[in-house]
Amino acid sequence: MKKGVLLVNLGSPDSPEPKDVKTYLDEFLMDPRVIDVPLWARTLLVKGIILNTRPKASAKAYKKIWWKEGSPLIVLSERLLDKVREQVNYPVALAMRYGSMTIKQGLQELVDQGCTHVKTIPLYPQFAMATTETIDVKVDELVAEFFPKLSIERTPAFYKRPDYIEVLSRSIAEKLEGLDYEHILFSYHGVPERHIRKSDISNGNCKMNGKCCFKKRSPQHEFCYRHQCEITTVNVAKQLGLKNGTYSTTFQSRLGFDPWLKPYTDRTIERMGKEGIKKMTIVTPAFVSDCLETLEEIAMEGEEIFHEVGGKEFTVIPCLNDRKDFAQVLANMINEWALNPKQSPSSQAATVEEM
Known part of the structure; x- marks a missing residue:
């Protein structure tokens, strides 16, 4: 063998x-x-x-x-x-x-x-x-x-292996060192809400309200993308010692008119800029390699949106890539x-x- x-x-x-x-x-x-x-x-x-x-x-x-x-x-x-x-x-x-x-x-x-x-x-x-x-x-x-x-x-x-969380957190901490920021956005690739329901092995227990994402040891979490994204953010925030209110989870990219996972990254960037956030940092933990979605959609289009609504400093943290x-x-x-x-x-x- x-x-x-x-x-x-x-x-x-x-x-x-x-x-x-x-x-x-x-x-x-x-x-x-x-x-x-x-x-x-x-x-x-x-x-x-x-x-x-x-x-x-x-x-x-x-x-x-x-x-x-x-x-x-x-x-x-x-x-x-x-x-x-x-x-x-x-x-x-x-x-x-x-x-x-x-x-x-x-x-x-x-x-x-x-x-x-x-x-x-x-x-x-x-x-x-x-x-x-x-x-x-x-x-x-x-x-x-x-x-x-x-x-x-x-x-x-x-997503919740200790060594993965440690490395992801370290990659973020290295870029945050000496950086003055007001909010960290954890932006994950979006999927239609129906994908979450189709992957739900609990026979309909998923309510798509975010609450069931945080139930401990639920078997449906093995295939729940939303849960896994939310918990990735929680564990990294804990590792980094981030304060509540200084970070949030959003979802980027969508196609068609069906409802996708919310909140949307682009609209969140726009809203926070209008609310007075001047210094934003974004990390994209759904991707391990920088690609079109991180280098163009986030680093270019996202920054443009932020500056258009009054934001000043927009920092995109690279993916894990070939670390x-x-x-x-x-x-x-x-x-x-x-x-x-x-x-x-x-x-x-x-x-x-x-x-």
Whole structure:
């Protein structure tokens, strides 16, 4: 039995040109776990409307943040891969859920090295239907079709691992040192409210009012994205010693007219600026790699909104990216599994308190 690990991130267009952005958006938005409506409606929306209007605008946004080496998300993920490999004695490959760096290629790379047991690690601290679940489903499909002898071990959301919270808190503290700020916004990627309900394993106990997010030891929290975001904020705030009222949780990015998780980041930035907040800091813990959503939507558009309403200082804290200590967190997850594969990763490592 030879073990291997596949790290999986979101993905990126091959270039910031409209044709490549269109190809990427087509694959991404046609995923039924991203836009979870019937195929005919999804096809009409994506191929009939979005792909005829959005690629040019998105390409302009990608061009603003594109690096000489390529897509920031891809480059940073590859750098992270190198650092993880330095800290483990098992084959580790990298793949993207969307784009040309496919999961099939990543699995094949491990199989070619003789791996028969593969641990997949979605690079998302919090579980969501449109992130972690779609990776798990895609892996299952590929294994059934192309790698029937391959054994797969999934990784639970790692949002409350003590080592992850410690590293995330440290990355924030380093940027806050000497910084004069009035409010810290913890901005997470948004999802439609219906995604939370579809992931609810409690048969309807989720009331979407935020209260059940803070119930201790509720089994539904294992798949509740909103809970996991809220608790990430709580645990980091506790680690940093932040005072109540100096930080809050919001959700960015939304598509269509259905209700998404609230409060919205852009409207919160605007409201706080109008209320007199002059110095704001933003951290984006749903992303481990800086990408379009952090570098353009937050760092550029968010700052513009803040300045337009009277804000003065707008500081965006980088994602964990390729930090060596974050690579060590992933290495810890790998080594825990490799040393005792029959024990679930969530039970091997202690977790921080939910409140």
